[in-house]
Amino acid sequence: MKPADAIRAELGRIARDLGAPDGTDVILERPRDRAHGDWATNVAMILARPLKQKPRDIAEKIREQFRAEGAGVASIDVAGPGFLNFRLRPEVIASVAGDIIEAGERYGRSDSGNGAKVNVEFVSANPTGPLHVGHGRQAALGDAIATLLEHTGWDVSREYYYNDAGAQIWNLMESVEARLKEAKGETAPIPEGGYHGEYIREIAASYVGEIDSLPAIQAHAVSELRREQDLDLAAFGVKFDTYFLESSLYDDLKVDMTVEALTQSGKTYEHEGALWLRTTDYGDDKDRVMRKNDGTFTYFVPDVAYHVTKWHRGFKRAINVQGADHHSTVTRVRAGLQALDIDIPEGYPEYVLHQMVTVTRGGEEVKISKRAGSYVTVRDLIDEVGRDAVRFFFLMRKGDSPLIFDVDLARSQSEENPVYYIQMAHARMCGIFRVGAEQGIVTGTAHADLSLLTEPEEQQLIKALEDYPAEVAGSAAALEPQRLASYLLETARLAHLWYHKHHVLGQEPPLMRARLVLARAAQIVIANGLSALGITAPERM
């Protein structure tokens, strides 16, 4: 049993004896201040009300009744308003390192998702141009969230929705047509709302079909751009399980069926030649048009039809990663799903929204990519700083905050660069084993006496490693990869600290063996954490 579990069990037993109500959960947490001990609980404060006693009196009783030896506890203090602080025996803390090695790359995984299906949709760019940095943030976020969910026991499906129908595609087609005419020497301006990037000329140049066949031009442009985006995603190392085409919703009459069902529900009305949905019944600030007076549908109608397919495909949980500039769609899509009245939960789908990305180089904002014209592409970024740095930088801030991507920092091979810093900690641990092997030292970890790991830096590092599973679980539950990123930074710091202060190789064999276990455990945790974020853990740098 893990030390924390032992304490929790003992606290549970005492709480019951004291007459705590059923369902009282005992929360153990790391005290913010290390001087307060290894674990703390506020259970005495929680029980104060139901037991009608002072928190400190309850805490005192718990302290007296606590059977410390079995739980590996060295001392218990009552502090502050009624906290119980536990200090563990050093060898109990150290024993965790052995468990980590045993679990290996499975360390940190859990099964709280129970294998339930969850759909994670992200990027979902219109095939009207190369992916820009915002899509990059989405790709990093979506992929990491998907992996975190996998690590916590969910059956995850990564999905990409191509908006290959509608007005944007029409604009794309007209833009390419204009460039085709231009190539023949005609004057042909890009239409309003059209695309001006250099890539439009490339698409026109590679077109070999009928010059006046608009459907052919459209098909060519869309397929070229999809191929282009696939290359962007491949460069980023993201793989999707499903590519869902918006056009298929029209082909399969899903859009018509959805409109029909919404009309049947009585939540729609005709007004000024358009068909409206009463989204105000579901918290929107005004009703929304479904069918425009030109007979075509507004974008959110296929979006509703699309989410109905997710539901029917067995995803009781769906998560959409999007730019916050699209946040107004949230209410509309959910309203449409509710109006259908087919038992879809109100909060379906869940949204993870992220704020803007700005790229800086030399302290100046970079605004333009040559190929795309008006924005910086993901590919530019990956080419310049590498996939790992791009991913980490996109993940280290919470989605709610705008993100400034400092290209100079991301490229830097120094410890100021957070990715480099974490990967370096991993490489250093690997270096110990590499050098050890060269010296003929057996770096196996069997028969180590971990109670020798008593240095403060060692105890602190081990405690951080012990927290890894909880960090993964918390990060996954909150859909917030940046938590894990922060954790890795802190853990890397502790690993560097330990490495600087204490040598492994060249120590007396028993101590060396114990430290080899710790080095291996640290290496495993950092590697697992990086992998959960989609970042590699190089063995040397």
Place this chain on the structure above:
RNA sequence: GCGUGCGUAGCUCAGUUGGAUAGAGCGUCUGCCUCCGGAGCAGAAGGUCGUGGGUUCGAGUCCCGCCGCGCGCACCA
């Protein structure tokens, strides 16, 4: 104006779903180490958590008002 998100050290940001004296990196200052350079080590200073109320044993965290900034407010996506 309405909706939404943000506001934490000089700078960049964490803050584990409401806990104890609010943390880290960079920068600054003081020592130490280094042939030089890059850097490394130990420590220090630095805060009215935008602001005013509220909720309770307890608020950076939850609720309301105000101020500032971003985003959205199309029969575009």
